[in-house]
Amino acid sequence: xxxxxxxxxxxxxxxxxxxxxxxxxxxxxxxxxxxxxxxxxxxxxxxxxxxxxxxxxxxxxxxxxxxxxxxxxxxxxxxxxxxxxxxxxxxxxxxxxxxxxxxxxxxxxxxxxxxxxxxxxxxxxxxxxxxxxxxxxxxxxxxxxxxxxxxxxxxxxxxxxxxxxxxxxxxxxxxxxxxxxxxxxxxxxxxxxxxxxxxxxxxxxxxxxxxxxxxxxxxxxxxxxxxxxxxxxxxxxxxxxxxxxxxxxxxxxxxxxxxxxxxxxxxxxxxxxxxxxxxxxxxxxxxxxxxxxxxxxxxxxxxxxxxxxxxxxxxxxxxxxxxxxxxxxxxxxxxxxxxxxxxxxxxxxxxxxxxxxxxxxxxxxxxxxxxxxxxxxxxxxxxxxxxxxxxxxxxxxxxxxxxxxxxxxxxxxxxxxxxxxxxxxxxxxxxxxxxxxxxxxxxxxxxxxxxxxxxxxxxx
Amino acid sequence: xxxxxxxxxxxxxxxxxxxxxxxxxxxxxxxxxxxxxxxxxxxxxxxxxxxxxxxxxxxxxxxxxxxxxxxxxxxxxxxxxxxxxxxxxxxxxxxxxxxxxxxxxxxxxxxxxxxxxxxxxxxxxxxxxxxxxxxxxxxxxxxxxxxxxxxxxxxxxxxxxxxxxxxxxxxxxxxxxxxxxxxxxxxxxxxxxxxxxxxxxxxxxxxxxxxxxxxxxxxxxxxxxxxxxxxxxxxxxxxxxxxxxxxxxxxxxxxxxxxxxxxxxxxxxxxxxxxxxxxxxxxxxxxxxxxxxxxxxxxxxxxxxxxxxxxxxxxxxxxxxxxxxxxxxxxxxxx
Numbered sequence: 001x002x003x004x005x006x007x008x009x010x011x012x013x014x015x016x017x018x019x020x021x022x023x024x025x026x027x028x029x030x031x032x033x034x035x036x037x038x039x040x041x042x043x044x045x046x047x048x049x050x051x052x053x054x055x056x057x058x059x060x061x062x063x064x065x066x067x068x069x070x071x072x073x074x075x076x077x078x079x080x081x082x083x084x085x086x087x088x089x090x091x092x093x094x095x096x097x098x099x100x101x102x103x104x105x106x107x108x109x110x111x112x113x114x115x116x117x118x119x120x121x122x123x124x125x126x127x128x129x130x131x132x133x134x135x136x137x138x139x140x141x142x143x144x145x146x147x148x149x150x151x152x153x154x155x156x157x158x159x160x161x162x163x164x165x166x167x168x169x170x171x172x173x174x175x176x177x178x179x180x181x182x183x184x185x186x187x188x189x190x191x192x193x194x195x196x197x198x199x200x201x202x203x204x205x206x207x208x209x210x211x212x213x214x215x216x217x218x219x220x221x222x223x224x225x226x227x228x229x230x231x232x233x234x235x236x237x238x239x240x241x242x243x244x245x246x247x248x249x250x251x252x253x254x255x256x257x258x259x260x261x262x263x264x265x266x267x268x269x270x271x272x273x274x275x276x277x278x279x280x281x282x283x284x285x286x287x288x289x290x291x292x293x294x295x296x297x298x299x300x301x302x303x304x305x306x307x308x309x310x311x312x313x314x315x316x317x318x319x320x321x322x323x324x325x326x327x328x329x330x331x332x333x334x335x336x337x338x339x340x341x342x343x344x345x346x347x348x349x350x351x352x353x354x355x356x357x358x359x360x361x362x363x364x365x366x367x368x369x370x371x372x373x374x375x376x377x378x379x380x381x382x383x384x385x386x387x388x389x390x391x392x393x394x395x396x397x398x399x400x401x402x403x404x405x406x407x408x409x410x411x412x413x414x415x416x417x418x419x420x421x422x423x424x425x426x427x428x429x430x431x432x433x434x435x436x437x438x439x440x441x442x443x444x445x446x447x448x449x450x451x452x453x454x455x456x457x458x459x460x
Numbered sequence: 461x462x463x464x465x466x467x468x469x470x471x472x473x474x475x476x477x478x479x480x481x482x483x484x485x486x487x488x489x490x491x492x493x494x495x496x497x498x499x500x501x502x503x504x505x506x507x508x509x510x511x512x513x514x515x516x517x518x519x520x521x522x523x524x525x526x527x528x529x530x531x532x533x534x535x536x537x538x539x540x541x542x543x544x545x546x547x548x549x550x551x552x553x554x555x556x557x558x559x560x561x562x563x564x565x566x567x568x569x570x571x572x573x574x575x576x577x578x579x580x581x582x583x584x585x586x587x588x589x590x591x592x593x594x595x596x597x598x599x600x601x602x603x604x605x606x607x608x609x610x611x612x613x614x615x616x617x618x619x620x621x622x623x624x625x626x627x628x629x630x631x632x633x634x635x636x637x638x639x640x641x642x643x644x645x646x647x648x649x650x651x652x653x654x655x656x657x658x659x660x661x662x663x664x665x666x667x668x669x670x671x672x673x674x675x676x677x678x679x680x681x682x683x684x685x686x687x688x689x690x691x692x693x694x695x696x697x698x699x700x701x702x703x704x705x706x707x708x709x710x711x712x713x714x715x716x717x718x719x720x721x722x723x724x725x726x727x728x729x730x731x732x733x734x735x736x737x738x739x740x741x742x743x744x745x746x747x748x749x750x751x752x753x754x755x756x757x758x759x760x761x762x763x764x765x766x767x768x769x770x771x772x773x774x775x776x777x778x779x780x781x782x783x784x785x786x787x788x789x790x791x792x793x794x795x
Contacts, residue, residue: 058627065623066657068538068569092557094638094653099787101635101653108623108633108657111558111565117531118569121506122538138590141554148528151502152535171651172557211591219526220499312630 020404023260031408032260033267036277038409042402042441043455044433045085045129045415046078046425047250047285050109051095053317053384054287054417056307057106063422065106071115074422075123081429082443084454085127085158086119087230087250087415088112092136093169097316098325104313113145120153127451129158129230134191135165135184136173140204140215143195146227147219155223155450160230161246163188178210185241192229192245199226224450225460233266243269243280247457250415252285252389256401259284259410281412281455287388288416290427294394301392304419305381314380321358321365331377335362335369388417399435406441412456487770488756489690489711490518490544491746492728496525497532509536509543511739516746516758518768519544521577521669521689521728530562537570542759544768545570546726548577548669551607551676552600553586556643557650559607560614564659572660572764576611578668578685580604580675601677606645608666608684613641615663617653617784619776638784653784661764662774667726686771687725695731698741700748707754725769727755 016024024031031038048071049055056062063070075086090112095102112130120128128149132142150157163184167177179187190208197204201217233242233249242249243266253259259282267277289304291297309317311331319326323341340358369379391398391414405411418424436442447453452460493512495501501508509520520536520543522529529547536545545566551559567574580600581587587594595603619637626632641652669689673681681688690710692703710724729745732738749755759768766773783789 057625057632062625066568068571072538090655092655093651094655098791100785101633101638103631103633103635106632108618108655110568110656111561114530114534114562114565115569117534118537121535136555137558138555140589145528145531148531151499151527152531171649173555173650174648176649213591214588215585310630 016407017404020256020408023257023408023410032410033264033277035271036263036267036409038407039412039456040406040409040441041443041456042406042411042436043084043281043283043413043443044078044081044428045087045127045250045283045413046074046083047087047089047415047417048074048421049089049417051089051091051105051107053105053308053313054388054419055106056304056420058307058310059420061423062420065421066108066110068118070422071119072122074418074425075119075126077422077425077429079123079126081425081433082446083126083425084413085129085415085451086116086123087129087158087160088115088131090131090133090162091169092133092164093172098319102316104310104316113149116157117149117152120149120156123153123156125156125446125449125454127156127158127228127454128153129160129228129451131160131162133162133164134188135163135179136169136175137191138211138213139191139194139206140198140213143198143217144219146195147199147222150222150224150227151219155225155452157222157224158228158230158248158451160232160250161188161192162232183209185237188241189245196226222450224452228451228455228457239265240269240273242266243275244273246280247452248281248283248455250283250285252387253411254284254286254389254391256405256408256410259405260408263410276458279458281457282410283413283415284389284411286414286416287385287390287419288398288414288428288432289390289392289419290395290398290432292394292431294397297393297397301385301390305385308419309377309381309384311377314377317380317384318376321362323358329376332375335366335376335379337366395431395435399432399439402436403439403441487723487725488754489707489724489727490759490768491516491749491755492519492521492544492546492689492726493517493732493742494521494523494548494728494730495532496523497527497529498525499527501525502527505532505536506539508734508738509540512742513540513543515739515743516750517543517742518756518759519546519575519726519765521546521548521726523548530566533574534566534569537566537573541761542573542763544573544575544759544765546575546577546665546667546765548579548672550579550581550586551604551611552581552595553590553592554607556607556610556648557614557652560611561654561656563611563664564615564654564656567659567661567664568656571762572766574659574661575665575667575765575769577672577689578604578608578666578676578680579672580677580680582675597675598677600675601680603647604676604680605684606647608680610641610643610645610648610650612663612666613643614650614652614654615659616774616776617641618656618658619778620658620662623657635785635788636783637778639779639782640784642782658776661766662776663766665725665765665769665771669728671730682722683719685721687721687723687769689726689728690724691728691730693731694729694741695733698729698732698745700745703745704749704752704754707749708752711754725771 116128165179170177198217231242231246234251533545533547584594622637643650665686668681670691
């Protein structure tokens with residue numbers, strides 16, 4: 001038995017909301033794209049970021065970000081909620097702001113695979129996914145470590161492929177900054193090919209633009225064949241890379257319309273790459289803030305946003321784009337009326353935003369905030385919430401909303417970043433998941449023993 | 461069971477019992493068992509590690525048999541309570557920054573029970589696998605010393621109190637309690653700081669096994685490491701008498717006194733037959749060696765590997781020239 005009982009007839013025939021109905025372009029079996037059939041099922045992952053402002057550290061119940069006990073407790077809750085995956089972020093250089101390690105957000109995390117190898121011993125079902133960089137790793141070493149994790153966990157390993165290319169991160173590594181931004185996916189694809197050869201136990205003789213490798217894959221295959229491959233797939237080039245390579249895509253899409261459009265785009269690209277559309281799952285990164293009632297949820301969202309983004313962080317967020325000291329500006333006042341000092345590079349390094357076009361963006365932001373009458377603080381809170389793909393509301397409201405995402409096949413699940421560690425999954429597991437199970441869109445037990453099986457991916 | 465240690469060795473070992481000093485010189489060595497990380501072992505690792513712990517072993521070393529030794533050590537951390545966990549892993553054909561992060565993370569998940577058995581790879585296939593030229597013996601030894609220095613420097617980049625969680629100021633991390641690594645070695649450089657907060661031991665112990673001394677080089681083995689590992693091959697059986705003699709002669713105080721790095725910290729049983737009652741063999745041997753006062757008592761939960769090995773605590777040293785908040789200080793000075 002792999003999923004919840006079939007939804008009741010009343011539920012299955014419940015009319016779609018006008019918002020959802022408007023997106024439908026085909027019959028019930030292909031509502032978004034002729035090549036894609038929704039499974040009608042969702043699966044959840046936990047996205048433990050370990051940095052950034054999403055994790056609230058100011059509350060008494062905010063746990064240690066590095067302690068083993070925090071991870072163990074979070075993962076135990078996730079397994080209770082039949083989560084498919086526990087997914088760790090990674091950044092290979094400590095974030096900096098104006099040349100100094102960034103002080104206002106949580107920072108510092110254990111090595112992803114070392115932690116997951118330990119968690120493999122205390123968990124039974126959940127997938128263990130490590131973010132690992134193709135630019136600053138050696139492919140055979142990384143493939144071997146991932147294969148070890150896959151074998152130690154009985155086929156539950158996953159790899160989130162990231163392709164950082166900046167020379168600033170390279171300062172921690174032997175090669176330094178050797179890769180052009182334009183070449184990052186070419187390089188990553190060659191890297192993944194070497195890893196896949198290793199996993200198949202092949203003789204490897206690779207001569208690429210950046211390295212030559214000779215070795216022999218010498219580990220047995222894992223229960224799932226190889227680690228499951230995750231990719232953010234945000235930019236068009238990233239989407240193409242993901243469509244050719246990945247099993248799971250997780251860039252955030254908080255609205256149904258955006259998610260539906262993204263599904264169509266990925267189906268097109270997957271089919272163009274010669275793969276069946278069902279072989280690529282979409283689990284957008286998401287933040288979930290819940291309460292018993294709609295009014296309480298609205299209040300809670302404001303409270304969480306206040307805790308995530310204080311006045312200091314709001315100023316620092318703008319400083320990333322303005323590239324200059326803005327500490328003289330009042331967080332409760334309007335956005336700064338001064339021009340940015342950088343065009344290409346933000347001052348918070350390692351945040352993923354260094355390629356924003358600052359001049360254009362800061363002008364847009366000033367206009368947007370002025371139009372809505374938002375202060376610096378209000379603006380920063382709305383912006384940082386929006387980019388996390390937030391699902392907020394009452395338990396029933398969010399459950400109903402997710403049912404529509406599932407019926408349309410816009411997504412196959414969510415990769416959820418808890419806003420609190422380690423108790424941030426509790427209300428999801430206690431209140432949302434039972435409602436999704438009642439509505440027939442979420443599993444009541446694990447489908448199998450491997451991550452592949454639990455994500456509903458076809459066997460290799 | 462009769463004991464046949466000579467009177468000289470007997471007095472040497474009782475002297476070492478009473479002479480354990482604050483810096484750990486004279487501490488009794490810890491009994492370790494080496495496990496080879498063969499994939500076929502994956503299923504039996506948990507009962508084996510627990511059984512060895514219960515049989516009185518103080519530490520496990522993990523030698524590369526296919527599965528990555530650091531992963532296997534991490535996997536065993538939550539399955540055991542007090543054992544030291546020391547992967548034997550290469551210093552040469554690796555990224556020093558990754559290696560430092562992995563080992564300090566092992567220290568986090570094991571609550572301070574991590575160590576590193578430093579190995580310097582000389583097999584050309586290891587260089588081929590990462591696309592680097594194989595180093596000669598002298599270059600290998602220099603590289604091992606450089607990587608060890610870099611790894612320790614990276615470990616030392618966060619003060620224990622760098623995470624301040626100051627809700628009044630809105631500050632989670634105090635950059636003035638961090639420093640860059642700023643390692644400039646012959647073949648690599650590392651900027652830092654670590655991406656992982658300081659681990660429970662600060663500097664996990666780094667030991668060099670006798671079998672790895674030559675490749676690692678004299679300087680790493682006898683000056684830079686935290687101690688020596690006496691390797692005892694028990695593949696042909698574990699004879700208590702013979703083992704006791706080996707330990708006694710290796711731990712007898714030399715004249716003049718040796719450097720701390722030359723002191724035997726670990727006695728490692730290599731080649732233990734896992735088919736022929738390994739737990740019974742080890743239990744009996746551990747009892748015998750403890751009765752003779754040749755190895756340290758079994759570890760207690762809560763002890764770090766440094767405690768167990770008799771190594772002093774490692775204070776955080778802030779180097780003013782590497783302060784991570786230097787850019788801000790400079791701005792403030794010029795303002």
